[in-house]
Amino acid sequence: MPTAAELSSADPAAQQAEAEAELDRQLTQGAHEIVADAAGHRIDRAALPVGQVHNGVSLVEFWGLDAPTIQVWRLEVTASPGSRVDYTDPTSQQLLREMLSVRRLDVGALSALLARIKARQVAAFGPGLGGVKAAMLMARVHQAIERPEDFPGLLSDDELVEAYKISANIGPKFGWSHDLLVGAATTPGSAMSGLKLRKWTVPPWLRRTNKVILFPPVALCLLAIERLLSAAESHYSQKKAVFRDEMLRRNMAIPK
Known part of the structure; x- marks a missing residue:
């Protein structure tokens, strides 16, 4: 049987x-x-x-x-x-x-x-x-x-603290990199200052040179990098806020 x-x-x-x-x-x-x-x-x-x-x-x-x-x-x-x-x-x-x-x-x-x-x-x-x-x-x-980490409510207390610390640590690094890039591109006398990161236009002085074909791709790359760094900083800043909100809901202390 x-x-x-x-x-x-x-x-x-x-x-x-x-x-x-x-x-x-x-x-x-x-x-x-x-x-x-x-x-x-x-x-x-x-x-x-x-x-x-x-x-x-x-x-x-x-x-x-x-x-x-x-x-x-x-x-x-x-x-x-x-x-x-x-x-x-x-x-x-x-x-x-x-x-x-x-x-x-x-x-x-x-x-x-x-x-x-x-x-x-x-x-x-x-x-x-x-x-x-x-x-x-x-x-x-x-x-x-x-x-x-995409769903803070599913994290344990230890995981939530770790996720908060990671976001708090990584976000500012993208912010510093973004500020350095923008600063280098906009400082008077900088070799990149004429590329105008925040507005994709070819400056008049560049139109008068034979480098007009070479510089637009460079400016476009710098613009893309600047936007990516800004987006990454915003992403981790939002993540940090979400993790913080979840910790507050659980009456947890926010790490310094």
């Missing part, structure tokens, strides 16, 4: 039921598995927090689904308001709540969660819209695993 375990392993429906049951258990209790957190510390998965959605913030906003972005190489393009997909239905809201425990799941439960997302969305909305909604939710799950 085959054992119950053998029967279960031969029955796809029984396997799915077991996976669903284990997923439900881990969503509430977490998986007892020692892993390295985002700060490099060894920690039990079950000790990682369930994401908290604070007053005034919806699940859709927490997961960044209110203004979905499409990443093309390293550029993010924000979809227009008219093209946004609605995630306020009960099916999506339940899945978004379950996703708050994503970092507490082991590999098996994570696979079960992704399968659940796809199955429930397709069952509720069909392969077209349901497939699109499932794909976006699954992408957010992968993002939360690979880049948890």
